[in-house]
Amino acid sequence: MPGKAPARRTSGLLADISPLREHPDFRRLWFGNTVSYIGQQMTAMAVSLQVYAITGSSFYVGLVGLCSLVPLIVFGLYGGAVADAVDRRRLGLVTAAGLTVLSVALAAVAVVHLRSVGVLYAIVALQAVCFAMNSPARSSMIPRLLPPGQLPAANALASLAGGVGQMAGPMLGAVLVGLWGYQAAYIIDAVAFTASLYAMWRLPAMLPGEGDGAVRRRPSVIEGLRYLAARPNLRTTFISDLAAMVLAQPRVLFPAVAGLWFGGDTSTVGLLAAAPAVGALLGSVFSGWLGRVKRQGMAVLFAVGSWGAAIAVFGLTRNLWLALVFLALAGCADTISMVFRNTMLQSAAPDDMRGRLQGVFLVVVVGGPRLGDFLSGSVADAFTPTVAVVGGGLACIAAIALIALFQRSFISYDSRRPVA
Structure with missing residues (x-):
């Protein structure tokens, strides 16, 4: 080690x-x-x-x-x-x-x-x-x-x-x-x-489990899911991400709002799509302070809540450049959330469960935004794009508030004493 x-x-x-x-x-x-x-x-x-x-x-x-x-x-x-x-x-x-x-x-x-x-x-x-x-x-x-x-x-x-x-x-x-x-x-x-x-x-050999005497096990997806279900802090890392990606995912609406809200064209769609990526990149570049944060569960909730707030404000503004700023802020918040969620998975889980938890992480990261696309598109068709975007951001904030209320151990999670 x-x-x-x-x-x-x-x-x-x-x-x-x-x-x-x-x-x-x-x-x-x-x-x-x-x-x-x-x-x-x-x-x-x-x-x-x-x-x-x-x-x-x-x-x-x-x-x-x-x-x-x-x-x-x-x-x-x-x-x-x-x-x-x-x-x-x-x-x-x-x-x-x-x-x-x-x-x-x-x-x-x-x-x-x-x-x-x-x-x-x-x-x-x-x-x-x-x-x-x-x-x-x-x-x-x-x-x-x-x-x-x-x-x-x-x-x-x-x-x-x-x-x-x-x-x-x-x-x-x-x-x-x-x-x-x-x-x-x-x-x-x-x-x-x-x-x-x-x-x-x-790299050296990477057998799962601690130490050189690690024992190979038969792969079991169900065992990993059972482990996750019984670990509230690790489980909440996934729930909080789904709150952001499913409830407040506006990207599928960019082609519609580019013209409706900003009077733009396909180049405007490109700017809207690029803004969260730019914010995420800036969040990574200026990430030196993240290693000093110990209350990582609270940091996750704050970051996801910030994502929801930035998306809600994006849905209210009709100034393109201001909209791009809030989308970039959302992307930055998403990066901070990802850093701490992944760190908690890597720190609090035993080595022989990390692969399965990373597999769930991959599925959530890939599948969550797709579900969010479907939900945002459906709400926008039933009501308006404004309702879909602003309502999604507020729903994300409400979900994070409920998590904070019912998962007190997640708020008190300390990276110096990681507990799954």
């Missing part, structure tokens, strides 16, 4: 990079994940462009997301159980290698000019399976690589990498497709995965 000595933290607001500076294994893993995630986002953009070029239909492009969503939800839970039963390093290597092979397959499809959306859908679905198996294993490794005091900084750095990938990946993918064709994005994605493979290769 690394880091018997207390972790050093930055005293300022900028992101604490001590996990990168002090722990080579984590540094390699973070860099590999960052590079490979940018490649994945490039591929996602290239696939969407290729499907549209073949079909000329936005509906078929939308089906790409569905082909990813179902495997992510199904195999996210199973992948977490597998991560708690096998060598996580080996699972990470195998699934990263699978993603590399699938990127090569996409490149081959592009090179031979095979105009089949069915083949593209199948490859995208297999990519989602590999990612769903890889993500819980990778996330559950982090507490084995770092001391507890550096987990908030590590999760903030992961959020920073994700923000960079989401902003740079699609742009690079579109540029590469325009210059050299779809195969260019796919080949570079395959090459990018070598960084993740190298990082995994350099």
